Structure formats: structure tokens, C-alpha cells
Amino acid sequence: MMKKIILHGATNCGSSNFGDFLYGVAVYNYIKENYKDIEVGFYNPSEYFIKYIGDCKISLSKSDMLIYIPGGYFGQSHKSRFIDNAIQFVRFMPVGIKAIFKSIKIGVIGIGAGPIISPFLKYPIKMIGNKAEMISTRDNESYNALKSLGLDNILELSDLILALNIHNLSDTTDQVVDICKKCEGRKLLFVHYNHSLLARDIFARQLDTFVEENPEYQLVVGSDCLLSYDDEYYIEFSKRVKKNCIQFNYDSPFELIALLERVDAVLTCKLHVGVVATMLNKPVVCFAEHPEKTKRYYRQINQPDRCVSLYDTSEEEMLSILKDKIFEKSFVPDEEIDKAKRNFDVLNELINKK
Template sequence: MIAIHGSYYNNNFGDLLLIKLVENWVKSKVNSTIVYPMVDKQEQKEFKEHFPNSFIGIKQRETWQALVCTGGGYLGEPNWSHGKKLGGKWNKQFFRRHVLPAEICIWSNTPYAIVGVEAGPLSNIFVRHEVKRILSHASVLSVRNIESKKFIQDTLGIDSEVIVAPDAALTISKEDIPTTALNYVDSLLAPYQGMISLGIHYPSRFLCDTPQAELLRQGLFSTLASTPDVLPVVFSDCGSNNVPSDTEKLAKIIHNSTGKECLSLPFKGIWETAALISKLSAILTTKLHVGIVAYALGVHCESFATHQKTPRFYKQIGRASQCIMLDDISDKNIVIEKIERALQAARNQVSPINCQEYEQVKQNSLIHKQLVLNFLNSTIQN
């Protein structure tokens, strides 16, 4: 039995995609049952929709042959938790969600790999101590950017080998997306052929009652009102697909403010979201992995980031200008400029795939896959 752990909470596309990719890598190498140790009870039904044949829980921990911890940002605190040296919601959540799988392996001398994670910053002294312990005992350790490596080696003082490679989600290609998911998206967009489909992602951020969210809305409405060839496509990548979402709210506001028809697409599934991203002309997002997958699939993306991990990615791929921290937006013209750049790239069919660094970034991201395969080869007897 192989255990896979990640940040599989709130039905979140990016984290679920990373888990799905690692699951596929594991299945390609060994014929073993896969278990997910820490899925919350209230989220197990939706998790099973994405991973229908999975086992959940730690009851069979004595049969674990190995553990693979997938990528994600769960070894670094979000901006809003920075400075909380004692207590704090995120710090408590970290201990509840992410400690037990690795500790079980440490106690039982079961090998484990940590692949493609983001590490740091960490303010809480207890979280920092535990992360250092978990990282120090890993058989394999890779991170998705140089900042994480520096945090591990310089701040935590770990002298283990730390391999750096771009986010594992960059390994995705259009060939990975099931035909059923592509056909589903094609059917949604078919009535709008010839239009520029502008993805507007993570509507919750656009609906916040903050000065920056108001500037986002103003810039968006102003641009859409003057571009009759653009179809706004509001979509979400997390949460329950059975509950009315902020996608509907934002779509209605866009329609009422601009008079434009607007598609509203709540989260349906991992592959449906990947298929949608691949079919859009351009994307605006406040989150990380929609931008990563967009780049991997050749779609221009403009980022309004809310987490320090996001600008790290755009810097890594040589596209730092496409990402700005949301809190740094002080004028709606900044928003308008970014949206117009995305639309221009779409109209001119300018794709990241045609850039010199694209193939190298994609190739380097496969290092995480090879590390997983080598780890399993060295630890598992089929």
C-alpha cells in the first residue's frame, strides 16, 4: 500500500491536480493500493468523486510501503498568518492536517518522499520545528523554487540535498485531459465561436469589500464595456459544485454593469477545469495553479496575486510582468492595462508555447516525476 498526502482540502483544483498527477505516476510504476491518509470526513464524498477507487484514512498504516507527499504550499504560511509566532488559525490547521502521515513513517521507519513543495516562510516556532523534523527525515526532497530551497537550508539549517524544479503541475499536457472533459467544454463554448473568451477566475476575490477588489471590478467593467468581441467566462476552481457559488454572483454583476452575456461555471472537476483553461483565449486570476496550468497549456494569463508564492512562479518562468500583488493595485488603469494585454495576446494568438524558455520549463518540471519513480524503484518490491 502506497500513501499519498497533499493539501486535499476544500475541493481545490490545484492541489487535487497535483495529487492526481502523482497518483498516475505511482500507478505507472507499482501495482499497489493507494491510500489518502488525511481527507476530512466532511470532504470525503467529494474527494471520492475525483478519486473513486481510493482508500482513505490511517487504519492500515502498518501496511504502508512508502509515503509520497505531493507539492503544494502547505509548508509555508499565507500572508495573513505571517508574524503569528504562537497560536493562529493556519498554524493549528497545519498540525491537524499535515503532520501525522510523515510522523507515522518516522515512527515506523517507513520511507517517504516530499516532492515539489513550497517551503517557508514560517513564523510559528512549533510549526517551524515540526517542518524541520519532517523535511530532515525525508528520503527524497524537492521544491518548486529557489526561495524554498534557501528557506530549508539557510533558515531551517537542513543540510540534506534539496532539488529545485518548477511546479509539478507544469507536466500537464492537452493529451492528459480526457476527451469527455474537452467535449463538455466545447459544448459550453460552441454558441460563442469567433469571440475572445476571457476567463475570470476566483470570483470571490473580485467580490470582496476592499479597495483593491473595487479597482478590479472597475477595471474589468470598463474594459468589457468597450470590447464587444469578448465573452466573459467566470469560473471557480474549488468548493462544492452542488452549492450556488460566487461565480453566479459575479456573472450577474458583470451583466448588469456592462450589458454583456456572461458564462458562469462553478467547479465541476479536475479535468473539466483543465479542459476549460485549455480552451479559453486568455485568463485573469488571483490564484496560483490556474496560472500554472494556463502556461503549461499555452494560454496567456494575467495574475493579481494574494500569496507570495505566486510572483515566485512568474519570475521563475521569465514573466514577472504578468503578476502583481493585489494589495499593490492603487489605480484601475493598472487593471485595465493587464486585461488589455491579455486580450491583445489572445487576438494575436501569442502563446507561451512559442517562447524559447517554455520547453525548458516543461522539461525541468518532469524532474519531480522522475524523483517519484526512482524513489519507488528503490523502496518498493513489486
């Protein structure tokens, strides 16, 4: 039986991202709760992870297995540049390469992959994948991207977050209660442009029209990670939308879940705010900043019309989608939830493999 397992994903380099935290805490807690004799931790976790999980850093050299946890980092971002791919390599690949040279076992669960064109990513992903004892992916496109590199021992599953009891992670804070009070009975529309200036400005134009026609909606604006310029973006958004807005100041991922439980609809440009909102059966519209990976999810849950590219869609079409889908509840098929849960079967098999 293994004694130490080290986890790695989008958990380093100052990460405070909502979705990446949920991935990390899900795998970490599962191992802690089900394997009492195994020490588990992260490779260079951010201060944010340490704040909400505790002292969770362990050494690679003293570990028996490296597990790459879910995330979309086995691939390139939208129209990635040379520098983007180089940063992606530095952040995710060296720990796997070190594990290979130290003869440390490797497993990969719930990974998002592709496109994989840059040599900075193609060759190390293939190298790590060839040494991995098992790999599970979160969608068909990721499965095909890894198969195209000649990798075997891959299971096509679903997004691990779908396997969570999301209500058990909710934390209703004073901020959430105050926001609900300020809404004064109006419907709450959560607006999530995050760090994207393009999304902020497009959302402002869309919502200025939408709220004029639907005054029963109150706009609540928030991020899903810590941003130094969050207040600045919010002030400019409020000016452009010309409507009374309420700001949600992101800090705790558990608090954001509590807010999403209470909203009536969500407009986002990112993946995992939308994923959690669909788990809660909220109406969701996504104008995707990372369309390659985000559109996959909505196809997977049989609701592709909820998500279009932020870059290749006219604002007229966006407004039409917003008006059509923001009143219609979303859902996640049971089949996808069952596939998501099988990621934990893969994790168990990796841990118990001799």
C-alpha cells in the same frame, strides 16, 4: 520492494481544488501505472478525490512509505494569522510526525515552501524534512526556505504540473460545448476570482472598462473548486460589470481543462488556473491573492510582468497590465518542463531506494 505507499497533500478536509487534484492524480496514476505490485492511496482523501479517482484511501500504519505530494503547504499564507497557521499544522503535519514515530519512510516531491516563520510550522517542517529521504521543491524560493531550516538532500526543480500532457486530461462536456456556442464567435475571456471578494470587485471594475473598449470579448466566469456561494458571487459580479456574462459551474477538473483549451485569455487571482493556461500558451494576467507563491511561478517562466499582488497594486496599474498582457500569448520555457519531469525521477528513486 515496497508494498504500500500513502500519499498526502492538500487532498483532505473536503478538498476540491483544481491544482491540488492535478497533483494528486498525477502522482497516484504514475505509481499505479509503473509499479503494478504496489498499493497506493491517500491519507484521508476528500469525497471529491474519491469521486474522480475511486476508492483511494489507505492506512498510514500499514504503509511502507509516506510521500508528501506537491502543493504550497510547507509555508504560510498571505498575512496568515495564528488560527491560519494552527489549521495549516493540523491539516498537514500530524501524518508526517506519526510516520516518524512509526519508523515509516518519508519522501517529499515538488513541494512549495515558505515563508516559514510560525513555530506551528517551522519545527514540524524541520522535523519531517530531516527524516525525509529526498526532497524536491518547485522553485528556488522554496529551496531556500527549506535550506534556511538546515535541511539537506534537497533538489530545486519546477512545478510538477508542467510535466503533464495536459491535453490527455481534458474532458469536453456538454457545458463546455454550450458555453462556446453562447459566445457566438466572440473571443472568450475566462474570469477567475474564485472565493476572493476583493478580486471579484476589482475584476468587475477592470473588466467593465476593458470590455467597453474591447467588445469582441465575452466574459466567462468560473471557479476552480466547489464553493457554496459561487452563484451568489456570480450574480453580484454580473451586476457590477454591467456586461453579459456566462457562468461556468465547476465540478470536474478535467472539464475545466477543456474550457481552458478553448478560451482566448485568462484573468485569475490564483496559481494553477494560470499555470495550466500558460501551458496552453494562453494570454494570462494574474492579480495574485497569494502573491508570495504565485509571483514565484511567473518569475520562473521569465514572465514576471503578468503577475502582481492583489493587495499592493493600484487599480490604475492593474488595468494597464490587463490591457497590455491580455493580448500577448504566454509560454513555458523547455528548461522548466524538463525540471518538472525530474520530479518523477525523484519519485522513482524514493520507491526503489533500499
